[in-house]
Amino acid sequence: MKPPPFAYHAPGSIDEACNLLSTLEDAKVLAGGQSLIPLLNFRLARPQHLIDINRIAGVDRIYERDGGVAVQALVRQAAVEDSDVVARVCPLLTDAIRLVAHRVIRNRGTVCGSIAHADPASELPAVLLALGGSVVAKSTRGERVIGAGALFAGVFETTLAPDEVLVEAWFPSSSKPYSVIEESRRHGDFALAGVVRASDRLALFGVAPTPVLADPRDPARGLEPSRDLEASPDFRLHLIRVLTEQAFAA
């Protein structure tokens, strides 16, 4: 379980990272590495180039803007968990972060990396979607904002172009009532199914190739969840109904 060979690049700026991404074939951005490095160790991912953005200065800020909170590319999940700004502006995000793996993983894992990784059972993409947040993507071609609704394209797939770096995620403030509830096998595991409530909006995770918005009165409608070792499609639909009921009971 050792990573396959790759060429390692450590750009000193986002612009440099964008340059590398635009010129190198088969390159992958390495941020927190908590998802990518396991894939490398299993040799399930074999990029020719790794672009390590961890040495880039000035992209690790959490700050308020536009009635929400912006989280830059190198902000670790633990920093968001501990952030007073996040707790004040978007406490839903604080709650959700605590469900992401374990503290030791959150010490290294990044919020932007988790969103770019787009695991369908992951909490943060669903939070972004429920809140109607957005991300900022940058490339040599310029900068663009992608709304959460247009970001997630499939299992581990986003609409980010191969030469783009996700430099910031923006979460609108969460006003009451809000909640994130998931059913997982063990503490810190990916969810079998999960729901995020932001006021009257509902986003689901773990039940479709991407996080999806749903009608709280009939949350399972139209869903065709996948089967894995711990959940059948039926069980997932059942859980979605149960969790939605819990989220909207308050």
Place this chain on the structure above:
Amino acid sequence: MKVNGVQRAAPDDTRLLLSDHLRQELGLTGTHVGCEHGVCGCCTVLLDGAPVRSCLMLAVQAEGHDVTTIEGLARDGSALHPVQQAFHECHALQCGFCTPGFVMSVVGLLAQHPHPTEQEVDEGIAGNLCRCTGYASIRRAVTRAAELNSSPHVGKSGPKGRDGA
């Protein structure tokens, strides 16, 4: 990078995992490798004082940072670090393979929560797997370590460790 307070050269091979670098190049074999996909926690070390998985980092990424391994927690010949001492007193280890990772995680946990609640203890050590103890004695050790940390009679090694953390 600084490892246990000592400046060390960066590895030549950029694909070397930090865990392998510590064990093979630096001979710090107290950091154990149990799964190499970040689940078991045996390889946990402190990076700038916070616990991280050394199997989920390239060694080259530790350049410019302080790494503390289990060997750096209490100097040879000196008293055990309070967390280590608590593990001993509470029989919180059997085979000892997961132990360094647990100790490093608990050092991080107590830095974050000096007097953790039961739930904070459970969540703080969830993330490290132990197949021997069933965790009961490890829970007791965390509580005991918090006591030792706040006791004036114990050497002030502090929750952040003695070297480099």
Place this chain on the structure above:
Amino acid sequence: MTTRWFGAPVQRFEDDRLLRGHGRFTDDFDEGALECCFVRSPYAHARIRSIDATAARAMPGVIAVYTAVDLPFGGVDLPLLIPHPNLTHGRTQRCLASERVRYAGEAVAFVVAETRYLAEDAAELVEVDYEPLPVVITPEASSRAEHLVHDDVPGNVAAEMLQEVGEVGKALREAPHRKRLKFRYERAAASPMEGRAVWARWSAGDRKLMVYDSTQSPTSIRGGLAVLFGLPESNVEVIAPDVGGGFGPKIMLFYPDELLVPYASMQLGRPVKWTEDRQEHFTAVNQERGQVHEVEVGFDAEGRVLALSDDFIHDGGAYTPYGIILPIISAAQVPGPYRIPNYRVRFRDMYTNATPTSPYRGAGRPHACFVMERTLDAIAADLHLDRIELRRRNLIQAGEFPYDVGVAWQDGNTVVYDSGDYPTLLDKAIANLGPKPAGDNVGMGIGIYVEGTGVGPYEGAHVQVLVSGKVVAATGIPSQGQAHATVWAQVVADELGVDVGDVEVTSGDTRRFPWGVGTFASRGAVTAGNAMHVAARMVADKAKHIAADHLEAAVEDLELAGGLVRVKGSPDRGIPLGAVAVLSNPVRYAFGGGTEAATQFAARPREGPPLRDGEQPGLEATGYYSPPGSTWASGCHAAYVRVDPKTFRLEILKYVVVHDCGRVINPLVLQGQIEGGVAQGIGGAFYERLAYDGDGQLRNASFMEFLMPYATEIPPIEIDHIETPSPLNPLGVKGAGEAGVIPVGAVLASAIEDATGIEITEMPLSPLRLFELYRLMER
């Protein structure tokens, strides 16, 4: 004997170095060792058309690539460890497969390179042309012989065995009530935190082979390597250094690497090391637990079991290197603590296209306990009887020992329980469990078990008092965390009257003690513990004889205490043990440590030659203990659980254990063994499973999907003890290593059934499975 250290909660001597990161596990040894990687079969069953290692061999950094044709022993089947007359079709694999692979993960080629990174790169370049063949994965499919795992094994049956005590047919016919039940237990994995690893160095000059092996049996490894390589055993040293958990699979030998690593070192003239990674551990290391039982039970209106017939198939895996020990244990342990006047058991050990099986903590017992306890719950439900009362009516009573069950045991004897008090176990467990917590969806579960522990053939120990007065002791069986260095020190310290901290124990190192068998079957305390006791007592006797001359006292008047041999009642008339050690070895040349007292011109307390006939120098002795039969530990677990009616999440509200392993050497260590065992049982019952698909692929070969519990999943365990000393050994001890795990599946099944009304006849469970079963029940 004095009981100063025996029974005391002595804190462990192992801890300091392990806590400082100074433990020495096999992968920690380096010395410039080459590193290795296997090429393993991706198919569960395939014919190998060709293997081409040309490209791999040509890769820079690669030192060697071995396939079967490159090995002098490549055409030899690996040993069948435990032959048995009923194992009519035993089959073992070869070190590297060259014609046929029979499980996914079977080794095909072995790459040696400068680093593991390069070895893995090269392994990808080894081209193996496979022709996939149809597979049988479950024991049920195997028993239907849909396909054959071995062409020359008809019906896939490796072994069949039938035993009967009493007249089961007649008793069933005459029983007022009869019931048929079927139970299924899936495969499981031990998953120690340290995988397997082997390090070897061949010294060509003195023809010596030195091996570090993360094994539970270094002495057997040494014997086998000596035979294979034609070396005297004295030229082979095998050391199990710190071992990061064993739980059974590391008693299996020989895994291919245990031969290939030493062989490669002999060929290449450099130290060679192979360290298993987690992914390969899931398929390359033996597993256990797969069984399907069909039970017929006859009982009377009071719930007394009159006859029990159990016909089961055992999932043996692709080969049977460990013989049929597992189904023999299951067959022997189904009756458990209950009086079953008529008992018939038949098993068939089935080949399947999956990793071979050998004992995993509990070894045949968790499934046996599950069968019996589930059967009793079913009887209670039929008769509307209280489950506890039903058990009381069937338990063997305290006055019935020794109790002969009459079936075959794994040591070649029949099962005879030596001592116990099962009704007290049950009463204490119920008392400790207390009243049922308030709330809906709460259920109570209970399980009682016996465990045959301390099987032979024997273990030995060497104990020596140094001239410093310190004591060293050694035994052949290694520790995987059971605190040998602490508990053996307690046993020895008591016999020698020294401080426990003055006894330094080495275990699992053939350089220090070359004889013995291994750490398995909850046998360490019984076999090695009593061997330590025997050896230490021999040393004590020798010390008294030497001191008697010196103190001019009769041997019978002497005692060992406070580090002295002294006259009873006159504590000031004594001689330090270290001085006795000096006197035990008459020397010409004093070498320090007070040895001038034993030179030829020093005062001599007695006439005659310095060593009389039959005397040996040194205050040391080697002692052995060989048990006449197993010691039978027992216990009762009980629990309250809550099952969420919507999510089927399991919450264990209370879990109590009452345990009896005879006399307790160290309560701290024992508590740790039981707590850990229960946690492993909970993992196996509700979180972990080995998910093989129809093609024989293990779908969850990672810790992300094989769900070992974290602290958040394991509740506090409340432990209580009773002590019924074993009459079979001097220390009165029984084994404890496996106890915690045995009844957990039965207890949780009972509690979940009670909480939900869902009939539980299988293990493991999960929220998904409960959801499915609930749906079926509602229909």
